[in-house]
Amino acid sequence: MTSRFSEVSTGPPIEVFALNKAFLDDTNPNKVNLGVGAYRTDDCKPWVLPVVRKTEQSMANNEALNHEYLPVLGLDSFSTAATRMLLGKDSKAIAEGRAFGIQTLSGTGSLRMAAEFLGRILKYKTFYYSVPTWENHHLIFVNAGFTEPKTYRYWKAETRGLDLDGMLEDLRNAPENSVIILHSCAHNPTGVDPTPDQWKQIADVVQEKKLFPLFDCAYQGFASGDLEKDAFAIRYFVERGFELVGCQSFAKNFGLYNERAGNLTVVVNETKVVAPSKSQLTLLVRGMYSNPPNHGASVVSTVLNTPELYEEWKGCIKTMADRIISMRQGLRERLEKLGTPGTWEHITNQIGMFSYTGLNQKHVETLVNEYHIYLLKSGRINMCGLTSKNIDYVANAIFETVSKVGLDSSL
Numbered sequence: 001m002t003s004r005f006s007e008v009s010t011g012p013p014i015e016v017f018a019l020n021k022a023f024l025d026d027t028n029p030n031k032v033n034l035g036v037g038a039y040r041t042d043d044c045k046p047w048v049l050p051v052v053r054k055t056e057q058s059m060a061n062n063e064a065l066n067h068e069y070l071p072v073l074g075l076d077s078f079s080t081a082a083t084r085m086l087l088g089k090d091s092k093a094i095a096e097g098r099a100f101g102i103q104t105l106s107g108t109g110s111l112r113m114a115a116e117f118l119g120r121i122l123k124y125k126t127f128y129y130s131v132p133t134w135e136n137h138h139l140i141f142v143n144a145g146f147t148e149p150k151t152y153r154y155w156k157a158e159t160r161g162l163d164l165d166g167m168l169e170d171l172r173n174a175p176e177n178s179v180i181i182l183h184s185c186a187h188n189p190t191g192v193d194p195t196p197d198q199w200k201q202i203a204d205v206v207q208e209k210k211l212f213p214l215f216d217c218a219y220q221g222f223a224s225g226d227l228e229k230d231a232f233a234i235r236y237f238v239e240r241g242f243e244l245v246g247c248q249s250f251a252k253n254f255g256l257y258n259e260r261a262g263n264l265t266v267v268v269n270e271t272k273v274v275a276p277s278k279s280q281l282t283l284l285v286r287g288m289y290s291n292p293p294n295h296g297a298s299v300v301s302t303v304l305n306t307p308e309l310y311e312e313w314k315g316c317i318k319t320m321a322d323r324i325i326s327m328r329q330g331l332r333e334r335l336e337k338l339g340t341p342g343t344w345e346h347i348t349n350q351i352g353m354f355s356y357t358g359l360n361q362k363h364v365e366t367l368v369n370e371y372h373i374y375l376l377k378s379g380r381i382n383m384c385g386l387t388s389k390n391i392d393y394v395a396n397a398i399f400e401t402v403s404k405v406g407l408d409s410s411l
Helices: 015-025 050-060 076-087 106-121 136-143 164-172 196-208 232-239 271-288 295-304 307-338 361-371 391-405
Strands: 099-105 126-131 148-153 179-183 212-217 244-249 261-267 354-356 380-382
Touching (some): 050 307, 076 099, 076 295, 099 106, 099 271, 106 244, 136 148, 148 164, 164 196, 212 232, 232 244, 261 295
Parallel strands (some): 179 212
Antiparallel strands (some): 244 261, 354 380
């Protein structure tokens, strides 16, 4: 009997996961994984933050805790603290009751819930994402029913920096009520962030054209080591009076990758729309996963709401950010000392976990096939994959590859 599923085609592989599998299958002792999207220690090991470990141990010994269902919109103490962390403890929007948060399934779930709400409830159909961007942005919004995906320019290969003029021109041409996906800090994959003055210019256009800003906030604190600095963009937009959403993830800054702790922060300009908006979000969540998991959110809530744990966590963030910055500096210094063709200051000009190296696909193929160094085809690398033990090997491999393959306009 023919299967009902016989016409189902095989979907394309997800590059980052396929790359990780290839790395794991590789038996070469010198192999290096620069594709992984997670923090690693200098021993290239996952790091459970000490403050997280301490909190989990305390929770395990608390007999008052149980495994009952959370409310549909999640753990309120978590969402309240997460929203405060993003918008600031002195946020006027919070004080006036115009901002609220709901717990989501990490950053991806937050983006999907935002897309579902904006598409189904507000009836928006057009969304803009940067070129390049995190590849999941497109899939999330299309799967949520958005029918008009558009792009705006962002990366300028000639300068290895922000194409502000191109970005602003594309936003000026966007139709009213288009959803504009903005990376609040540590742009993925380029590591290039607008300056405060550039954010002001972006806000001017978004306001003039009546566009809707959505901030992907996956790396607060993890980018610079400073929670306040990393929240500048979204806080500036809120101060300007924008209605917006912020999609938070606690995977990176808490190391809670598999706990799926996220928050959707919503800022409106009238308190009377808060209750109806929450009611519609409740129905959306109920029809998708009913309610979120407790463990990761409880860890985050405990840390954010306990002053001594909060201070300890900020120290952990600084440790991670400082290691990333030091690897950026180390790689650039080595490439320049070797006389690697091209210019490499962009490696230290960029911020956050990822670096858009400017390496082209031929360079990438050579690094993977001849040196067993795994990175995305775009040339994006995770700086956390570099360690004091492999950075010389990686720098030499890049030097030899670029020298042999040659340059193009991307370097």
